[in-house]
Amino acid sequence: MAEKRTGLVPYEYVCTRLRVRKSKLLAREDYLRMLNMSIPEITRFIEETQYKKEIDELGTSFSGIDLLEIALSWNLAKEYQNIQKIAPGDLKRFTQSYLRRWDIQNVLTILRGKAQKIKSGKIKEILIPAGELDRVLLDRLLKEESPERVVEALKGYTMYPVLSKWLESAIAEGSFAHMENALYRQFYSDLIEEAMSGFKGGRNYLDYIMLEIDMINIRNMFRLRADRIQQDAREMAIPGGTFGVDEFQRLVNREDHNEFIDAVKSRIKLRPLLDMLETLRQEKSLRETEIELIKFQIKEMESMSKRNPFSIHPILTYLEKKKYEIINLRALARGKESNLPTERIRGFLVI
Amino acid sequence: MADMTLEMVQASQAGMKALGAAIAVGATGIATGIAEMSIGSAAVGATAENKDIFGLALLFVVIPETIVIFGLVVALLLLF
Numbered sequence: 278m279a280e281k282r283t284g285l286v287p288y289e290y291v292c293t294r295l296r297v298r299k300s301k302l303l304a305r306e307d308y309l310r311m312l313n314m315s316i317p318e319i320t321r322f323i324e325e326t327q328y329k330k331e332i333d334e335l336g337t338s339f340s341g342i343d344l345l346e347i348a349l350s351w352n353l354a355k356e357y358q359n360i361q362k363i364a365p366g367d368l369k370r371f372t373q374s375y376l377r378r379w380d381i382q383n384v385l386t387i388l389r390g391k392a393q394k395i396k397s398g399k400i401k402e403i404l405i406p407a408g409e410l411d412r413v414l415l416d417r418l419l420k421e422e423s424p425e426r427v428v429e430a431l432k433g434y435t436m437y438p439v440l441s442k443w444l445e446s447a448i449a450e451g452s453f454a455h456m457e458n459a460l461y462r463q464f465y466s467d468l469i470e471e472a473m474s475g476f477k478g479g480r481n482y483l484d485y486i487m488l489e490i491d492m493i494n495i496r497n498m499f500r501l502r503a504d505r506i507q508q509d510a511r512e513m514a515i516p517g518g519t520f521g522v523d524e525f526q527r528l529v530n531r532e533d534h535n536e537f538i539d540a541v542k543s544r545i546k547l548r549p550l551l552d553m554l555e556t557l558r559q560e561k562s563l564r565e566t567e568i569e570l571i572k573f574q575i576k577e578m579e580s581m582s583k584r585n586p587f588s589i590h591p592i593l594t595y596l597e598k599k600k601y602e603i604i605n606l607r608a609l610a611r612g613k614e615s616n617l618p619t620e621r622i623r624g625f626l627v628i
Numbered sequence: 629m630a631d632m633t634l635e636m637v638q639a640s641q642a643g644m645k646a647l648g649a650a651i652a653v654g655a656t657g658i659a660t661g662i663a664e665m666s667i668g669s670a671a672v673g674a675t676a677e678n679k680d681i682f683g684l685a686l687l688f689v690v691i692p693e694t695i696v697i698f699g700l701v702v703a704l705l706l707l708f
Binding site: 287289290291292293294296297298301 | 666669670671672673674676677678
């Protein structure tokens with residue numbers, strides 16, 4: 278193998294760095310304080326934390342919610358790029374493959390924007406160049422005039438075959454949902470393949486991917502059941518985890534909520550998840566259920582990273598926690614912008 | 629062995645003591661190095677993110693030095 282073996286030590290270096298960064302993320306109390314602030318106050322508050330550089334840089338060109346949103350996106354992209362730089366050996370490979378999800382999100386954003394003839398500048402504001410496709414390449418894609426040209430420009434990238442296969446039907450239907458499902462299915466199957474390809478630490482990586490696939494499938498099942506859509510749910514399922522594609526469809530179609538919970542529980546081995554599913558037995562709103570599931574996933578990731586302190590787990594835990602910090606701050610800012618009551622905004626926060 | 633003189637026996641004992649002292653210092657030195665390798669890299673990582681903990685991190689890094697000090701004490705006891 279051409280890969281340079283870097284030994285144990287750099288793992289300790291990078292895992293400790295990310296552990297320190299994780300400790301600097303905003304605490305629950307900070308969010309509770311921010312709930313009572315206005316947007317300029319929130320901006321000032323986060324300027325005193327890790328977002329100072331971005332807010333100072335963008336402060337002259339933007340203001341209000343735009344400043345906050347763009348600063349958050351820039352900070353997330355910078356942070357993820359930096360982690361890819363400092364991650365050693367096999368951890369770099371795993372981190373890069375995991376961050377490819379942002380490529381999917383960016384490409385879909387560009388395709389949707391182009392299909393709806395939105396200006397490049399507007400699309401650019403919401404891109405987060407955190408994956409393989411960097412700012413330069415994304416700028417090149419933004420300059421292309423039509424979705425077809427965007428897909429052509431991605432020839433040679435892993436997502437190209439899926440994009441070209443689904444593009445025609447997506448444009449005809451005016452929806453990129455099927456393409457999105459196919460891209461995520463391919464993404465997770467690539468991740469599993471990579472984790473099982475025999476690189477050091479692959480086993481830990483696989484454990485995490487399995488957890489994520491299960492959590493996404495469970496979340497999707499709750500969503501589909503809440504929507505009561507009688508369509509084929511199979512393409513929403515991500516294979517590779519505990520639930521097979523047909524089983525996913527059967528579970529979605531179960532009429533009774535208690536039966537559904539029992540059926541899901543019968544397939545799960547993770548004890549904390551079983552306890553958590555029990556709490557979902559009383560019917561809650563979809564939003565509450567989703568937040569509970571995300572909170573559980575983060576908690577489980579934290580415990581994985583404690584069990585394997587020098588592995589890919591602390592890195593992935595930080596990546597996810599950082600992502601939810603950005604999502605929380607955005608929800609907070611958007612909520613304040615729309616004058617939503619504090620309690621309502623609080624319900625959207627993963628804290 | 630029977631025809632060794634007293635001087636030869638004494639010299640041999642001194643040599644064995646010196647060898648013992650060398651092993652005591654050498655082996656504990658290596659052990660300290662191994663222990664400090666992990667702690668040191670973690671400490672550098674933590675300090676890179678938060679400069680305020682440099683003093684505390686340095687303290688953690690030098691804790692395994694006690695191993696080599698024990699070795700040194702044993703070596704000194706052997707030699708003197």
